[in-house]
Amino acid sequence: MRSKDEKLREMVARRMCQIREAHNHTQEYLTNNTRLKIWEYESKRKFPSLESIATFCKFYDLSLDEFFSGMTYPKK
Numbered sequence: 001m002r003s004k005d006e007k008l009r010e011m012v013a014r015r016m017c018q019i020r021e022a023h024n025h026t027q028e029y030l031t032n033n034t035r036l037k038i039w040e041y042e043s044k045r046k047f048p049s050l051e052s053i054a055t056f057c058k059f060y061d062l063s064l065d066e067f068f069s070g071m072t073y074p075k076k
Contacts, residue, residue: 009047011071017042019060019067034059 016038020030027038034055040046048056057067 005047006044008073009044011073012048012053013042013044015067015071016048016056019056019062023060030056030059 020027020038020042027042030036030038036048036052036055037046038056041048041052053067054064057064
């Protein structure tokens with residue numbers, strides 16, 4: 001059974017990938033323009049800090065609310 005943190009990591013990774021691909025951007029393009037190691041987040045190797053998520057959102061002109069919209073964190 002997966003922990004809640006693994007589930008959250010998966011949801012955030014999926015959301016970042018969806019947004020990036022909706023703009024037809026490569027991981028390399030996003031990394032070059034934000035200095036975020038997006039491949040580490042999308043591959044679930046690392047969990048992005050709130051600051052990194054905010055940088056990602058600023059690049060795509062999204063609020064944090066918009067980024068997390070629709071995500072349901074599993075209950076205990």
